[in-house]
Structure formats: structure tokens, C-alpha cells
Amino acid sequence: MSLTLSATLSLVPIEIRKDKKRFIIEDKTSGEFFEMPEICVDAISLMNQGEQLGNIELLLKEKYPYEDVNLLEFAEQLIDLQLLDSIDGVKIDKQEIQREQLGFLWISPKIGKFFFNKFTYFLYGAIFILNILLFIVNPSLFPHHEDIFVFDLMVVNVLFWMFFTFLFVLIHEFGHVLAMRAHNLPTKLEIGHRMFFVVFETDMSSVWKLPSKDRNVLFLAGLSFDSLILFVALILQLIFQSEQGIILGLMNLAVFDVVLRIIYQCCFYMKTDLYFVFENVSGCYNLMEMAQQTIRKKLPFLNSHAREEVVFSEERNTVFTFSVFYFLGVVITIALYIIYFIPEVIHAGKQLLPGFGMAPTSLAFWDAVLFTLQVSIFLLLLLYSYRKKYRRGI
Numbered sequence: 001m002s003l004t005l006s007a008t009l010s011l012v013p014i015e016i017r018k019d020k021k022r023f024i025i026e027d028k029t030s031g032e033f034f035e036m037p038e039i040c041v042d043a044i045s046l047m048n049q050g051e052q053l054g055n056i057e058l059l060l061k062e063k064y065p066y067e068d069v070n071l072l073e074f075a076e077q078l079i080d081l082q083l084l085d086s087i088d089g090v091k092i093d094k095q096e097i098q099r100e101q102l103g104f105l106w107i108s109p110k111i112g113k114f115f116f117n118k119f120t121y122f123l124y125g126a127i128f129i130l131n132i133l134l135f136i137v138n139p140s141l142f143p144h145h146e147d148i149f150v151f152d153l154m155v156v157n158v159l160f161w162m163f164f165t166f167l168f169v170l171i172h173e174f175g176h177v178l179a180m181r182a183h184n185l186p187t188k189l190e191i192g193h194r195m196f197f198v199v200f201e202t203d204m205s206s207v208w209k210l211p212s213k214d215r216n217v218l219f220l221a222g223l224s225f226d227s228l229i230l231f232v233a234l235i236l237q238l239i240f241q242s243e244q245g246i247i248l249g250l251m252n253l254a255v256f257d258v259v260l261r262i263i264y265q266c267c268f269y270m271k272t273d274l275y276f277v278f279e280n281v282s283g284c285y286n287l288m289e290m291a292q293q294t295i296r297k298k299l300p301f302l303n304s305h306a307r308e309e310v311v312f313s314e315e316r317n318t319v320f321t322f323s324v325f326y327f328l329g330v331v332i333t334i335a336l337y338i339i340y341f342i343p344e345v346i347h348a349g350k351q352l353l354p355g356f357g358m359a360p361t362s363l364a365f366w367d368a369v370l371f372t373l374q375v376s377i378f379l380l381l382l383l384y385s386y387r388k389k390y391r392r393g394i
Contacts, residue, residue, distance in 0.1 A: 003075050003087065005054030009047045011078070012085045016041055020283030024208050027083060033208040034081060035285045039064050043074060102186035102203060104177055112182030116217060124224035127231045134234050141234055143256035145343045150249035154352055155370040160250065164257050168229055169200050172222035176202035179221035183210060212280055219276045223265060230258045260336065267329035268322070278325070282318045290315070291323040
């Protein structure tokens, strides 16, 4: 079906909401959200009034004399986004998309509001500040790479670290879930990854139904619960500091796990919770792509065939600032590997490698074998996450 300037178009059911700088378009059928400037919203409004594309183009050129107005190109984009329903009254054949069902509707919004309200916002902020003060007053509380080695057997250390990580990540994600339910929004949990780390992810696509000022609470909900866990672990560290027992070792492990995950939130290039806060505050919703484009232009050897993002003049300073944070996030990741993860791998290797040369009846042999099995399970989960991502074409 060919598009001409004499064509009239109709769109699928949509809802348009004004955002900070542009508009959020919600496809009511698929549940997808799109960001568009005012000129596009005006074009859609005229389409819904039955105007021909040629007339719309003339009206928009008059209203926006400094914009490059091309209605045929915009109509093609609407087709690609599956937002067009018909052309000249003829239905467009579209690929049927199975809308994913979101859940947790069994959690009452009242429960969500119990954890996320004006009082708790202040409480979580105060706890975050108290955690910083505790580290300043007592620097020995800050985690060391030896903190994961609570027991003599490596397999037991890994089991406890995996358990703590699983438990704390689940609590972190339930922070997001409860914040979503406080606004009566549906969501779901799924397995994803950040670089080489297997993670749980909360589907927060419905957050675009909310005004910009309400979104940050949902993005920071996980960190709020992290801060609470960290505060409890630090207090227990102080209580049991003189005993040097298992409880102190486990609290050291808890602090290690939570602190490193909080630090990783500063690695914006992995699209962390803090990345979405930065994006939301700035009102630029393609910051990652625009920053990568800016970096590629500064470093020609990184050039690729990625689609060019349009950077408006008022966004250039924001994109440049974010590019700096993007680069700092890479530096933080490298520093964490050098300070924590590489020394941990070396320590574990020194302890485990001799075990493979021992008899199968020895504890050291089975410690090495079970540790290898644990690492294999982690790698399989990581491969599953990557496979799921690229099967979706994301």
C-alpha cells in the first residue's frame, strides 16, 4: 500500500501525555510507550481529524518554519512503530504482537503505600545519610575483598554469597514492585543481566503512565531497601565487632554485597536505577544512545553503523554531562575489578587448584569440584539471559 500526500490516516487507540520537554505516546493495544516532540503530536491530532497528509504538511510548515517537515517520512515511521491502523480507510496488515501480562495485582496499593509514603521517603533518605556517616566515623566498616571468605571451605563461602546476593537482590526488586503497587501499577520480575552479572529485573514500563515528578520514587525504591539492609548490617557489625565470630563474618559479607551493588548503581552505562533517575530529571529519554553516539564521534576507532540519534541544541549540555558520567562508570567498573574481584579470583584459585590433584576422598577435592559446579550454574544463567535478550532482538 503506497503512501501519498492525498492519503488520510487513522491511528490505533493511543493516549498522549505531556512530559517535561516532549510528549509520551502510549499504544493502548500493545502497551508500548514512545516519546515524540510537539510537532509530531500536532501531526497526529490533524490525522485524527481526517486531514490529508499534504494539508497537514502545509499547516505544520507554517506553524514550525524552522523544522524539516516531511509527512510521508513520519507516516512511514508510524507504520514501523505499528501505530497506524488504516490508510484511506483500508486496514494495514500488522504482525500480531502478544502483549505480555504484568502481575503482582494481588499486592494491595495500601501495602505499597505503607512502604512508600512521605514519611518513609524522609526515613530512607535519613538512613542513607547515616550509612555514609558510619563509614566516615569508622572506615574499617568499609568492605574488603577478604570479606567473602567467611569459612575455610570455598564452596560454603560461595553458597552464602550466592544466598545473600539472591536474597538482597530480591528485596531490592521488591522495593520496585511495592513502589509500583503504591501507584496501582502492574509489574513482573524476570531474569536479566548487566554485563557479566546475572540480575533480577522489575518490569517498570508502566511507569510512563505517571507524571515525571512521581517516577523517581519508583526508580529509587530498590536503593531505599538496599540502604535499610546496609544500615542493619552496619549496626550488627558494630555490635559484634569485638567477638570475631560467624555473625560478624556474615555481616561483613552482607555489607560487602550491598555496598558493591550500590556502587554499581553509579555505572550508568549499564542502565542502572540511577541512570533512569538522571534520564527522568533531565527529560532526555535516549541519553544512553546519544551519549554513545557522542563518544563514538570523539573516538573515531569506535565508529559503528548504529542508527544516528537526533540531538537537539537544548540537549547537548545534558548529553555531554551524561557522557562524562558514562565514562566514569566504566572507570568505576575497572577499579572494582582491580580492587575486589581480581584479588578474590586469585585467592580462590590458590586455595582450590591444589584440590583437583588430590584424591576424590579428600574434602579439598570436592570443594574444588563443587565450586566449579557453582560457577558453571552462574555461567548457564548468564548465557540464558543473553540468549533471551538476543532472541527478542533487543
